[in-house]
Amino acid sequence: MGPFPCVLLALCVASARALQLLATDQKTIVIPQGDKVVLSCKFIVGPEDTGTLDIEWSLVAPDTQQADQYIITYTGDKMYSIYEGLKDRVHFVSVEPQNGDASIEIINAKQADSGTYQCKVKKVPGVQSQKTVLTVLVKPAKVNCFIDGPQEIGRDLSLKCQAKEGTAPLTYMWQKLSGSSSPVLQSDATTGILTVKNASQDYSGTYRCLATNRVGNDECLVILNVLPPSNVAGKIAGAIIGTLLGLAVLGLIIFCCCRKQKEKKYEKEVQHEIREDVAPPKSRNSTARSYIGSNHSSLGSLSPSNIEGYSKSPYNKVPSSEEYEHPPSQAPNFVSSKVAGPNLSRMGAIPVMIPAQNKDGSVV
Template sequence: MVPPPLAALLGSLLLCCAGLTKGVKITSAVQPMVEKAQGEKVTLPCTFTLAPEDQGPLDVEWILIPTDNQKKEQTILMYSVDRIYNDYYEAMKERVRFTNSDPKLGDGSIDILNLKSTDTGTYQCKVKKAPGVESQKIQLTVLVKPARTKCYIEGSQETGSDLILKCASQEGSPLLSYNWRKLTGTEELPATSLLNKDTGELSVKNASQEYSGTYTCVAANRVGTDECFVVLNVTPPINAAGTIAGAVIGTLLGLLLLAFLIFCCCKKRKEKKYEKEVHHDIREDVPPPKSRTSTAHSYIGSNRSSLGSMSPSNMEGYAKTPYNKVPSEDFERSSGQNPNFPPSKVAAPNLSRMGAVPVMIPAQSKDGSIV
């Protein structure tokens, strides 16, 4: 048993030693874990008090300890010798800051803006003022709200069939839970349905028309919710034979219509080709009608073939015939207008008796004009 005087002495020594080791003390409440949603802001507290015996420079340092043990610790923010250093960690540059712009007043808390899922980790606040040193850790978990949730139906929607209403979020931190509700009709899930909250599947057995309606699925986690909608329409079975027959008839009608259109196109092309050939088939050797400028020229032109066949000896008798003996125009017209008077060649002696005048026949062009 220790004598009372000695016990008092030992107590005094212990109090003295405690006073010597006492220095910086973090006063903020301990929060071992903090959960926030992605995109939000979080404040990690770190308030402290200083002891008179702490005479060294004040340093406040925040360190990120990654969840992956393979990665090393990273200083993200620091206050030292009345200066703030915030360019240590590129991933949080311009997103992390001291809550109080002058941490030496006893507030070393920090704000992290626009949280990302990669910000998840353990954050350590370390306050140093020689010879005092103290630190505190906070676990931050950044959760992603459910988003881009989709609802759909798998299986036949015919009466008596089995089907599954499915729901899934493309974004969201685990653990996600799903819940289905019916919004129309009785607003109760079918009696034959079975819900799996972890997978988001609502299985329906032996569907009936009473199950038809609008359903909604709500996906949720600790930081938010998201929902989607789907319409279930249970109908009687479709007549497969009638559907096949209708499809066959429709196909045949389509083929007939296509064949008719092809036939019409071919016929039209043939008609156009024929018209084009007829249009270009023009005779170019048809002479224009003869001109009747004078009685003598008409007579000479009509008998050119006869005079051209005469020999030079026969031409002597015609040279002596005067020009006033040229047959009259009435004779030429009457012979030309009488259908019973057939055209014939006239011999040279007959031409002389008729008073024809022998002349030189000039050359004529194709259209009958004199060259």
């Protein structure tokens, strides 16, 4: 045996005694958001590995200028969870990792958890590590289907499909579920647009759009109903006529309201109008009494020197209408007459004592 085979055999024997990590088929893992994933890391310790067992899981920094982020460790028979981004969501699969299973499980995975994870097992003098790439994707969701363009015979239109959620790249596929067979449809798998040229009634039916990415899919439905062209001119004329009729009715209502308001205002003004009262007719009896009363007052002020001129006046006679209708400035002409003393007393005359005078006018 030559020297080279001997050296190779010695290395194989030495490696069998040293720490080893078992190979895994999952170097790259892709999961949907919200699922759980197990990152495998199993090892075998050789008889020469007598040091303390240390297990470290870290998230490798994408930039070599940055340090790796430690996630969870096992050292001195104790476990430590370090990374806040995975706090309460990561743990060792085995409760005794020292027995050869250093795999970890991540629950409720998020898109931010995507990255390269490294498992490092150290038991002096043996040290081994391996990496696993984890990709967390968001499944397509809230897919919306709609029609863009007029659904009329001879016109061009488009059926559009769009997912509001989902990690790119997304693939869209259209399928006709009901209705008659139609010509070959042209659709864009990346934009989700199905183009229909020179539409006919054969295109009418129910269509389904399926949005897909690496972790899932979602779908939506839309109904296409291609009809003959509508009478646009008739619709416009009808709209104009309807508008004019509406304006006419509105104008009539406004006119009636204004007229009613004017009538109410006129009635209110008539009720508050101040009119001049008509003078009442003259009363003959009251005039006659006033005339007699004035004569009595005149007689009551007569003195003996001027009684003599009124003694023959007819006081017991009520004056006629022609006599009391004379103006107050024209006093009636009475005929002087002598009246007896008793008659004067009955008429309300007051007796007055007149002193005697001599011829020269002096009082006796």
